[in-house]
Amino acid sequence: MDKAGYQLTDFLHGLSGKQGDEIIRRGTTRDLKAQTVLFHEGDPARQTYLVLKGRLKLGKVHELGKEVLIRYIGPGELAAMITVLEGRDYPVTAETVGETRVVGWDRRTMLQIMAECPQLSINMIRNSMDRLEDLQSRYLELHAEQVEKRIARSLLRIMKQSGRRSGDEIIIDFPISRQELADYTGTTLYTVSRTLSAWEKKGWVKSKRARIIIADPHALVLFSEKG
Amino acid sequence: MDKAGYQLTDFLHGLSGKQGDEIIRRGTTRDLKAQTVLFHEGDPARQTYLVLKGRLKLGKVHELGKEVLIRYIGPGELAAMITVLEGRDYPVTAETVGETRVVGWDRRTMLQIMAECPQLSINMIRNSMDRLEDLQSRYLELHAEQVEKRIARSLLRIMKQSGRRSGDEIIIDFPISRQELADYTGTTLYTVSRTLSAWEKKGWVKSKRARIIIADPHALVLFSEKG
DNA sequence: TTGTTTGTTTGCGCTGGCGCAAAGACAGTG
DNA sequence: CACTGTCTTTGCGCCAGCGCAAACAAACAA
Numbered sequence: 001m002d003k004a005g006y007q008l009t010d011f012l013h014g015l016s017g018k019q020g021d022e023i024i025r026r027g028t029t030r031d032l033k034a035q036t037v038l039f040h041e042g043d044p045a046r047q048t049y050l051v052l053k054g055r056l057k058l059g060k061v062h063e064l065g066k067e068v069l070i071r072y073i074g075p076g077e078l079a080a081m082i083t084v085l086e087g088r089d090y091p092v093t094a095e096t097v098g099e100t101r102v103v104g105w106d107r108r109t110m111l112q113i114m115a116e117c118p119q120l121s122i123n124m125i126r127n128s129m130d131r132l133e134d135l136q137s138r139y140l141e142l143h144a145e146q147v148e149k150r151i152a153r154s155l156l157r158i159m160k161q162s163g164r165r166s167g168d169e170i171i172i173d174f175p176i177s178r179q180e181l182a183d184y185t186g187t188t189l190y191t192v193s194r195t196l197s198a199w200e201k202k203g204w205v206k207s208k209r210a211r212i213i214i215a216d217p218h219a220l221v222l223f224s225e226k227g
Numbered sequence: 228m229d230k231a232g233y234q235l236t237d238f239l240h241g242l243s244g245k246q247g248d249e250i251i252r253r254g255t256t257r258d259l260k261a262q263t264v265l266f267h268e269g270d271p272a273r274q275t276y277l278v279l280k281g282r283l284k285l286g287k288v289h290e291l292g293k294e295v296l297i298r299y300i301g302p303g304e305l306a307a308m309i310t311v312l313e314g315r316d317y318p319v320t321a322e323t324v325g326e327t328r329v330v331g332w333d334r335r336t337m338l339q340i341m342a343e344c345p346q347l348s349i350n351m352i353r354n355s356m357d358r359l360e361d362l363q364s365r366y367l368e369l370h371a372e373q374v375e376k377r378i379a380r381s382l383l384r385i386m387k388q389s390g391r392r393s394g395d396e397i398i399i400d401f402p403i404s405r406q407e408l409a410d411y412t413g414t415t416l417y418t419v420s421r422t423l424s425a426w427e428k429k430g431w432v433k434s435k436r437a438r439i440i441i442a443d444p445h446a447l448v449l450f451s452e453k454g
Numbered sequence: 455t456t457g458t459t460t461g462t463t464t465g466c467g468c469t470g471g472c473g474c475a476a477a478g479a480c481a482g483t484g
Numbered sequence: 485c486a487c488t489g490t491c492t493t494t495g496c497g498c499c500a501g502c503g504c505a506a507a508c509a510a511a512c513a514a
Contacts, residue, residue, distance in 0.1 A: 060363055062371035070363055082356050091360045121348035128355035129309050133318045135362050136287055136297055142369050143413040144289035178462065186370040188502060193463055209461055209510055405492065415472060420493055436480060436491055
């Protein structure tokens with residue numbers, strides 16, 4: 001359990017490592033395998049989770065098949081804040097992407113902790129605001145932007161959140177299939193595949209099965225902004 | 228300024244009328260004409276607003292023309308919570324729909340009030356959660372649902388938030404143009420117009436210029452769920 | 455090795471719904 | 485009243501991108 005140096009988006013931002021550890025100790029830490037469902041859309045919300053290591057993906061499904069990928073949740077970020085409110089259900093499903101360590105608190109504990117440490121409320125509000133903004137932008141794009149540009153923006157978003165630099169290239173360091181990228185962008189598997197193939201020919205990206213490397217980030221940014 | 232009985236979605240939920248009035252007194256109350264821009268997307272966030280009377284609409288624009296209507300804000304709800312965070316810009320533009328009374332607080336005051344009254348933090352979190360859920364659902368729909376169903380759902384959403392019953396019919400009690408309904412739904416003026424015309428023939432809705440009456444809510448609900 | 459599973463690519467045809475254009479309806483003003 | 489600006493309706497043509505189908509490729513197991 002690493003201490004000290006909680007970052008800006010962090011739930012524990014502004015707290016000392018000691019305070020953070022104490023708070024983590026009051027929850028239940030769990031290690032999860034890849035592709036484990038942590039909670040299901042529609043189930044009563046019992047725990048709020050903080051990701052310590054690894055990554056969750058939050059998805060929402062539509063009657064019969066269609067799915068959207070709302071967001072990836074990385075280390076330091078909360079999932080299911082909704083739990084602090086009484087009698088709510090999870091609005092999304094959370095599944096681990098790789099091996100993932102989370103800590104969970106139930107409502108009572110969470111409210112206690114928040115009462116003792118008002119900074120946490122601010123951090124939660126910051127996090128909700130950030131997510132709301134993100135989704136507002138994507139909502140706008142989904143309506144106003146062409147698919148190819150949206151795919152570009154999606155890749156760049158994911159890259160910012162989880163990219164690992166390697167020379168000029170940027171590696172997205174977790175497996176993401178064409179289908180998932182489609183769900184995240186709001187398009188289809190086929191369109192994503194066609195688009196990535198085209199970009200591969202231009203040398204903008206390289207990709208293997210479920211692995212994407214952005215070879216020319218600059219070109220992608222230009223494309224996403226202009227066309 | 229009406230006291231007592233703040234409702235569930237309210238910012239002042241759980242407070243006595245007296246406490247609420249005191250908090251309102253510490254802000255700046257303003258009466259605005261219809262179609263007044265309260266704040267602009269991109270401007271530095273200086274004030275958080277609570278709507279006391281009337282209605283705001285929050286919109287976001289895309290480079291050149293295209294616009295989405297993120298949400299209507301009615302009495303009791305907050306706009307621009309983002310202000311409590313340092314150095315942020317408004318992510319949307321807020322414009323009054325009819326005559327509207329709001330009260331605004333700057334960040335310092337807001338943080339003080341929140342520190343004195345932790346319940347407000349919970350209320351703010353509740354409100355962000357609700358909005359996030361709303362937007363997540365609409366994001367899913369925008370991707371997964373056909374336009375006509377989306378228009379139906381949009382109408383029903385607006386109806387729930389601002390409908391006035393009159394016999395079997397439900398009147399949406401503020402002016403909303405085809406263009407606005409299109410921006411809210413994520414489609415075009417033309418498609419909305421064609422759709423409403425068709426529904427008018429079926430007797431589901433009646434509409435005059437910028438006024439919509441839902442004549443057969445039940446039929447609309449059925450249609451939005453099945454088709 | 456072979457077989458199985460799971461993911462990816464690409465050709466091809468189809469259509470939902472966008473958006474122009476032009477006419478019509480309504481509200482407000484002087 | 486006529487005049488002006490704003491909102492609405494509808495016909496029509498077009499195309500982005502969806503989705504089937506079928507082949508292909510990579511990963512893993514036995």
